[in-house]
Amino acid sequence: MSERALDVTRAIDNAPLSRFQYGVLALCFALIMVDGFDTQSIAFVAPALRRAWEVSPNAFGMLFSAGLLGGMLGAMGLGILGDRLGRRPLILASTLLFGVMSLACATAADVETLAIYRFIGGLGLGGLLPNSIALVAEYSPRRLRSTLVVSAFIGFPLGAVFGGMASARIIPVHGWEVVFVAGGIIPLVLLPLIFWQLPESLRFLARQADGQQRIRAVLHRMRLAPADGSEVHVPVPPEARQPVRRLFQDGRGPWTACLWLLTFSALLLTYFLVHWIPLVLEGAGLDHRRAIMGVALLNLGGIIGSLIISRVSDRRGPYGVMALAMGLAIVFISVIGISVKGGAGLVLAAVFLAGFTFVGAQLNISALAATHYPIEMRSAGTGWSIAAGRVGSIVGPLVGGLLLSFEISTPALFFVATVPAVVAFVSILVMSRMAAGRQGG
DSSP states (O other): OOTTOEEHHHHHHHSOOOHHHHHHHHHHHHHHHHHHHHHHHHHHHHHHHHHHHOOOHHHHHHHHHHHHHHHHHHHHHHHHHHHHHOHHHHHHHHHHHHHHHHHHHTTOOSHHHHHHHHHHHHHHHHHHHHHHHHHHHHTSOGGGHHHHHHHHHTHHHHHHHHHHHHHHHHHHHHOTHHHHHHHHHHHHHHHHHHHHHOOOOHHHHHTSTTHHHHHHHHHHHTTOSOTTOOOEEOOOOOOOOOOGGGGGTTTTHHHHHHHHHHHHHHHHHHHHHHHHHHHHHHHTTOOHHHHHHHHHHHHHHHHHHHHHHHHHHHHHOHHHHHHHHHHHHHHHHHHHHHTGGGOHHHHHHHHHHHIIIIIHHHTTHHHHHHHHSOGGGHHHHHHHHHHHHHHHHHHHHHHHHHHHHTTOOHHHHHHHHHHHHHHHHHHHHHHHHHHHHHHHO
16 A cells, blocks of 8 residues: 555544435435334234134244244355455345345245245345445444444334334235235335445455445545545455354353353343234234234334433443343333233333333343453454344244243233343343453452
8 A cells, every 4th residue: 555545444434424424324224124124024914814824823933933044044144245245235135135025925825935935035134234234334434333333223123113003004904915015115116226326345345356446436425535546545454263262261251151141032032022922912802903013112112222221331331221121121021911901001011111121221232242352352252142142033933932832821921931031131140240350350
């Protein structure tokens, strides 16, 4: 690199946000919203499918987990391919795949076919999120990176909120198929806009033969291109080997094990609630519309709770506020089951508070890894904890199907559901003690 070369990363860090960067954030936010809607759309249509197809609880558990399994494999495979083939083509391919498969879901005539379509579509849904978040992070200045990434990620639960509200109104009138049709049309309509407006990763372009020209074209759109025609330089860090065993060395093993247990139990319970609340509430006597609204309120509570918890964490540290939230969540999850007979208002309030506390805390778990591990292993620590959580997200719906196949009562079901909340609560307390001991030592 010549002395006159423009350091692109430093230029982005020092410049104010451009209209172009706001556009990148808006596009990725919209895609992540659609991702959130499509991922949880199966929960919206579940009560209608039960009436139409007489689906057993175990079959529903398999159906729910099929899309989540596809999402896990998509995140693992397409996330890695994004580094090698570029973020932009992977985002386009992921969006096309889950849009087409959502339309296919509307044509399914049985649970098995729908599960296959959900699994294939899940591959696209899983590949979209990591590539979109990575692109937002790369085009964000360091001083605003965390804020902009969190803002983009909030699109996921927000998509479920709007999707749940819309589904509650349209399913009774137009049928469950319309939810999947909407989930397919919206991303396909966005595709041309993504194709023309979404940029490629600058670090990926830096490795291409025509990288200088393509990077300068992007910088021109950001109004950062050097006027004198000098070279541009994008620092590309060497690929660091981060074997998982490093997370268990130097006394980090117990804390890492607790983090994995925390993410596993937290995602297990979150996806248990997301997928089974509509079916359970309708089975307990609530009408179809209010049963679906339960998912929307759970996600809305999670959004509000996560923002408040993150602010308190920044000021007072994460452990105390997250432990308090999860402790309260144990109570609110129990209340969901016993409040069903008290009317829709009471049970939906309990669902909202469960989302505010437990889902709000769950959305902040990734910050624990980011602040605990040294920078050279932060990516590995965060990635492996997310992987443990994805396993839990697949197990959660299956556990719900198994429990309901035993025909246990609604209060008993939600009392059992507090078990992973207790595990998460204990995990965060133990992690807090270990972190305090490490700092004291």
